[in-house]
Amino acid sequence: MHSDSIGAPERPQDGTSKYPLRGASAANSYQERAACPLYTAIAVIGGRWKPMIIQRLGARPLGFGELQRAMPRVTAKVLREQLRQLQADGLVRREPLVPARLGVRYHVTAYGRSLHPVFTALLRWGIRHLARPGAERGTMVRPPISRAAS
Secondary structure (H helix, E strand, O other), rough: OOOOOOOOOOOOOOOOOOOOOOOOOOOOOHHHHHHHHHHHHHHOOOOOOOHHHHHHHHOOOOOOHHHHHHHOOOOHHHHHHHHHHHOOOOOOEEEOOOHHHHHHEEEHHHHOOOOHHHHHHHHHHHHHHHOHHHHHHHHOOOOOOOOOOO
16 A cells, blocks of 8 residues: 555655654644754744844844834734744844833844844845846845825
């Protein structure tokens, strides 16, 4: 009986997952991605505004309002979500100011600063990628289409 036949018992295949999860009997592509260090790194820095947040905070600590003014197209909700994700990953630290009415300051942590060479390498690669012939037909970050009345 073939393994793809109806009613055949499912047996895990050895060697199908480069990064198997511990205790998993049969890895699938979702589990493999979840355990892959490269996909994890991309997910950590891959939010729409995360690189810009880290860049702005790398220059100096900022309060929430200052950071939002430095990034005028980001909504407060999205900025808050991305900051919380960066905090959860240990890249950004939130420091409440005393007295509380003064708000908070966000800082890039030493761990967050360890991404500097990664961002530098990605920046250099991106410059080469955008300069190559036909780059406009590939993946590019484009500004949103204006919804202004014509």
